[in-house]
Amino acid sequence: MGTAGSTTGTGTASTAVTSGRRHLPEAPFLVAANRGRPSRRPVWFMRQAGRSLPEYRELRKGTGMLEACLTPDLACEITLQPVRRYGVDAAILFSDIVVPLKAAGVGVDIVAGTGPVVEQPVRTAADVAALPALDAEGVAPVADAVRLLVRELGDTPLIGFAGAPFTLASYLVEGGPSRNHERTKALMHAEPDTWHALCSTLADTTLTFLRAQVDAGVDAVQLFDSWAGALSERDYRELVLPHSTRVLQGLADTDLPRIHFGVGTGELLGAMGEAGADVVGVDWRLPLDVAAARVGPGRALQGNLDPALLFAGQDVVDREVRRILAEGATAEGHVFNLGHGVLPETDPDVLARVVDLVHETPVPAGP
């Protein structure tokens, strides 16, 4: 992975890897994540696999979201669709952050247009104690999808992912998506022991889920703490950071790049970097040069085009892409992405144009 690769993880790159792992030393995404100089600026999109693609909608007809995630052939094909269409520099596994909860036996479903809905919200110490643990067997279909993908993907790296303890806890405590996270914040502050017990269980679940993906052959992992931006830095550090740190540090032996992302996290970027990420994801609210200063040295950045601006016409999109490429060049490594997921109504041709523009723009000379 070049010289920069030896500065990540435990430094045992070639010995600690699982047998069967692909070796992709030139892949621009992995080079940039490891703060080396890639042959071109890498680009992929959060939620690149999904509803903005007509071929996805066609394939999903009659199949529930979680059923699709747990059907290896289908998950594999949906993961490949955006790679074929856009020529992005990484695939992201088609799955969802609630898949490990479902696989452990939690009553959860994904309702179209709403998101994850939990049958029995988790709000008391007894509810937490009753949460089922995940064993690797439960997510065997996800591992099977990863094994299919690494055979199909050629030189394109595959990103595995999971939800971070806070974001998963928010769905469990609220019972579904929440604007204010009020029940979650109430539990955090009124019953910190129960809160820590919940996050500790979720950190175990997340580690089991990610480890299964790593053992099956993913090339990087992303920990989504999508809703962490709802917290003050003080609360984040005390009530969330220790659990996210356990997850990210728990994968240090893999020597794979670990990406950590949340929305509205401008004030948390330093703390999120400390959790053990090699790459910190940034939303559109902060220019990448400012984000780089907040995250500090030794980490690459990922981001940060506002997904809503993909609706503003080609001139705006081109201008924004060029601005972000220039600001990203100040970071030690830059993986181009959106600041959050692709919106369902996005025109795939606009994303294709973004990929071409990123790839056409010369990589600046190193420092």
Ligand SMILES: Cc1c2[nH]c(c1CCC(=O)O)Cc1[nH]c(c(CCC(=O)O)c1C)Cc1[nH]c(c(CCC(=O)O)c1C)Cc1[nH]c(c(C)c1CCC(=O)O)C2
């Ligand atoms: C918070 C969160 C969830 N899921 C995820 C997050 C973290 C990322 C983020 O902040 O957006 C992660 C996720 N979910 C999905 C992926 C697939 C991989 C990718 O292309 O990025 C990823 C990385 C598929 C999906 N997950 C979901 C869809 C849409 C379901 C469908 O196609 O019917 C997809 C493609 C459903 C889902 N699942 C979740 C939400 C909020 C929704 C949207 C609800 C809706 O508006 O319908 C929970």
